[in-house]
Amino acid sequence: MTTVFLSGSRKLSRINDAIRSRIDNMIDNELDIMAGDANGADKAMQTYLAERKYPNVTVFYVGSICRNNVGNWNTKNVSVNPGLSGRQFYSQKDKKMAEIADFGLVLWDGKSAGSVENIFEIIQNGKKAIVYYSPEKSFYKVLEREDIDSLLNKCDKDIFANLDRKLGFAQMFREIDARRQTTLNLV
Numbered sequence: 001m002t003t004v005f006l007s008g009s010r011k012l013s014r015i016n017d018a019i020r021s022r023i024d025n026m027i028d029n030e031l032d033i034m035a036g037d038a039n040g041a042d043k044a045m046q047t048y049l050a051e052r053k054y055p056n057v058t059v060f061y062v063g064s065i066c067r068n069n070v071g072n073w074n075t076k077n078v079s080v081n082p083g084l085s086g087r088q089f090y091s092q093k094d095k096k097m098a099e100i101a102d103f104g105l106v107l108w109d110g111k112s113a114g115s116v117e118n119i120f121e122i123i124q125n126g127k128k129a130i131v132y133y134s135p136e137k138s139f140y141k142v143l144e145r146e147d148i149d150s151l152l153n154k155c156d157k158d159i160f161a162n163l164d165r166k167l168g169f170a171q172m173f174r175e176i177d178a179r180r181q182t183t184l185n186l187v
Helices: 017-028 041-051 086-100 113-124 145-152 157-167 169-186
Strands: 003-008 032-035 057-061 074-077 103-108 128-133 138-142
Touching: 003 041, 003 086, 003 113, 017 041, 017 103, 017 128, 032 041, 041 057, 057 086, 086 113, 103 113, 113 128, 113 138, 113 145, 113 157, 113 169, 138 145, 145 169, 157 169
Parallel strands: 003 032, 003 103, 032 057, 057 074, 103 128
Antiparallel strands: 128 138
């Protein structure tokens, strides 16, 4: 069965009809859905899935308690090094979902470092992402490095610089390129 990783920016606390339509397609195709437990996009998508009474959802979380599980679905606790904190701590569940998923749907506000990191993780794992870029209210297919680069170039220069400072784009792109080279060498 196909598994999808839903994620998004914490500042996006509502979903529109276009996003609902994408989720409806997942429901119609009976996909297994993995969602995070954060406020914002995670909770908004969980709320919609609960309204639709969709059972094939697993909520991933780190730490001792799941912050949001709107539909009372099964949960998966991801073990994390106790020395981690902040974004590094919470991103461990996202890395696990990117590893397991067949593809990802990421709702990005154009500023969230966590959402960009999820896009990189999905692509680095050799999967594709559908990114809803909220400033334009548009969806973008992200299949490879160049697609991420195009999406990031939509940010204004200050936001881009801030994201780069937090995430280190050069290293992230090197990791994607190394994976691509490994894949090419295996063919």
